[in-house]
Amino acid sequence: MEKVVIIGGGYAGIYALRELVKNKDIKITLIDTHTFHNLQPEVYDLIANKSNIADVTIDLTTLCMGLKHSYLEYKNLKVTQIDSLKKKIYTEEKEIVEFDYLIMAAGTRTYFPHVIPGLNNAHDIKKLNWAVYFKQSFENQLFRKIQDEAKKCDDTHIVVVGAGLSGVEIAAEMAYNSKMFFKRGNFTCDNLKISLISSADTILPGLDSKLVAISHERLKSLGIKVITNTKLQRCEDNLAYFTNGTKIDHSFLIFTGGVEASKITSELDVEKNSKGQIIVNEYMQTSKYENIFAIGDVAQIKNRKDEIMPPNVTIARISGINAGKNILNLINKKRLEKANPKLEGILIALGGKYAAGSIYGLFHVKGRIAYEIKKYVFDSYRKPLLKLITDGYKKLKKI
Known part of the structure; x- marks a missing residue:
């Protein structure tokens, strides 16, 4: 065999x-x-409280059981x-x-370049365990802010280094989520800042100019500060130093540079x-x-x-x-x-129920309609897998 x-x-x-x-x-x-298939593009929804761990993982044991193949096995x-x-x-x-x-x-x-001292303290949110850790740390910081708002209201500054798809999506989701957090509670200490750093002269390098423009406008509306033509030089404690001569005191540093x-x-x-x-x-x-x-x-x-x-x-x-x-x-x-x-197209999540996309390179979509298309694409992949793991779980319980 x-x-x-x-x-x-x-x-x-x-x-x-x-x-x-x-x-x-x-x-x-x-x-x-890992014991699970990580639906990595949806991890940003997890961080932004739009989903939970069960929504962004598929159990590999039950998946293999559900595929109904006599000679298929999963090994962790x-x-x-x-x-x-x-x-x-x-x-x-x-x-x-x-x-x-x-x-x-x-x-x-x-990829964390060794030539950048102190970068080992940055968060790699592509890994599910670090995404969960970041989510919890961020929520704890928000709680401390509202707990102490009558006494002090220190800035919370998130620095996202790398303005490709990952960097843009996480910056947008975090900005939107925090805005809704403070708005729902009518909290006054809403001084959260997010900076998005790009080493190129634009965000989303390599993508078409119209999609870049739509995304840039959305980031701007969310209050995100976009800094281009700048590279991270080194990190020390909560300070990040950049090649443009500036330094930023940050609460969280997320690196998505490659x-x-x-x-x-x-x-x-x-x-x-x-x-x-x-x-x-x-x-x-x-x-x-x-x-x-x-x-x-x-x-x-x-x-x-x-x-x-x-x-x-x-x-x-x-x-x-x-x-x-x-x-x-x-x-x-x-x-x-x-x-x-x-490529059949590209869809970028830009916070809340807003996205932007290019479909087959023929036309662009933005806003709620782009978000719904992105959601449909994800669901069309996830739903068949959910059926498989449900079948696999039933089969496993009978053994």
């Missing part, structure tokens, strides 16, 4: 898994250090070494997993880029091994115009499905299918 292993239970890994289970005669193993393991030639995966737990085909879907993490591939990619002797992402061909295969694939954020994926695609859910879906299909094609000795990665 052919053995297929997926390392990483994120968006790309789940799409690949759902494709692979169509073949009932192979053994499939999903490995992840930390991979330490991959032997590509012996086709063995070694783990911190001393368990060895063998494979005939391997899909790398371990994703990326926030990403790098999961450390596990270093275990593979295949071609990678400067971010550690695995370079793949049009079939999602690695440079040296036709039985090893890489998908989603952990891979450098190009479209048919040879342009590098940005890491997002759409590319995770396309690459995951393609890798799953091609492994089944290899097993069945069929011709491989070329992937056709392309």
Whole structure:
């Protein structure tokens, strides 16, 4: 029986898994250090009190049970070494997993440059545990403000370094959430400040100018101070120093300045880029091994115009499905299918029920309608998974 292993239970890994289970005669193993699939783009809703942990996670054990495949198993393991030639995966737990085909879907993490002293004190809210910690810390600070408002009303200053999608969305959600917090309680100590720092000459570098303009106007209306052409130089205690000569006394520093591939990619002797992402061909295969694939954020994926695609859910879906299909094609000795990665559009959450987006590059939407489109896209992904984990839970309770 052919053995297929997926390392990483994120968006790309789940799409690949759902494709692979169509073949009932192979053994499939999903490995992840977490027990849940983190719906990372929705973590900002968690921080802004629009959802809870159950809304932004999918249990991997019950998901695998719900897929109804006799030879599918989920293993909560930390991979330490991959032997590509012996086709063995070694783990911190001393368990060895063998494979005939391997899909790398371990994703990326926030890159904290070592050249910036003190940056280790910044929050990496892409990780669910840190997102929850930040949410609790922020709420505690708000409570202290209203508790002491008759005596003093110190500034609370959140500094978000990095004005890409992650930075813009978290700044917008935090600004909107805090405004509603003070408004609902009629509290007077509403002196919360948020600064968004961009090293480029604009926010959302790489996106079209109209979408940037819509987003910038929304941030401005939320009272967010946008500082461009500026880099973080160093951090000391609660002070952040910048290349424009300024220093900011902050309560929280959130760094979203870039990403790098999961450390596990270093275990593979295949071609990678400067971010550690695995370079793949049009079939999602690695440079040296036709039985090893890489998908989603952990891979450098190009479209048919040879342009590098940005890491997002759409590319995770396309690459995951393609890798799953091609492994089944290899097993069945069929011709491989070329992937056709392309963006269907982009939607940016900008606080409350307001979003902005570009649909297929043809037209722009903003406000409530863009928010509803974004919500529909998320629900169309999450609802089928909820059914699977519900079925899996019922099956598990019968055992």
